[in-house]
Amino acid sequence: MSHFAPDTEKQMNQISTLLPLGWTHYLVGGLLIGTGTALLFVLTGRIGGMSTVFSSTWSFIVQRPFFQQSRFVESRVWRLVYALGLILGALLWWVFFAGRATQATSLPAWQLLIGGFFVGYGARLGNGCTSGHGICGLGSLQLPSLMAVLTFMATAFITANLLAVWLP
């Protein structure tokens, strides 16, 4: 008994170093996200990446040929319904699990706005984001999506770490 203890303790310490806030909520949340994406596929046949809604919704008001492509016009309604679902799902969490506590970020507005701009521009230029390439693309075992994920992880690691040095 006793000679197992130090090893187990060491392993537990390693886990708590990698995952200081625990791991169950991450895994359960991830499985739920996957179940949502999978359910969309089983019930409607659709591939549920999130970033396309940001192009398809502009097709309601911007008449330029790019936004009037059939892939945006024909999917714009269900993509908004899907986005509404995301909001409702988060609302359920907020009401029943977060005690309606005020949520805020500690980041300045400029950082969210400019970061968001590159997120939107980049995701649409690269045809996918963390859910499109990350979940759907990797879930369908597509090499180009894996390369996209490795690319955005790399630039995100660099940016976040440089920022931590410059703007502590």
Place this chain on the structure above:
Amino acid sequence: MRGDRTWNHLATLLAGILFGFGLSFSTMIQPAVVLSFLRFQDFGLMLVMGGAVAVVAVVYRWAPRWARRPLLGDHFHQHPSVWNRDTALGAALFGFGWGLCGVCPGPAIAGLGAANWDLLWALGGIALGALAQGIRAK
């Protein structure tokens, strides 16, 4: 067949609800948690992504073998991704933005349901970025 449309929307809504609840439950709608992953302080995001990919990989592979078509749709869609200059540049820019703010498209939308109004800045930024990309494209 007309009634299918309503069921189709309800199914899409339900899928979105699971997605949004999962994003919130896993704290991915909190930029600080995402940034702590990107700074190698908490590897939870790997579990979120791994868990989601595992479920999706099984269902994407097996659903078309179990059924000829989806319950409420004509056919199972495919979305082949390609690796080219746009994908590479787009992914790199996406990562830069993500590293700057810790918000990606799903959490920016879901954040509204959790009454995190700060995330409206990111949501607006993403919408403007997508607009700029479309205008530059054509």
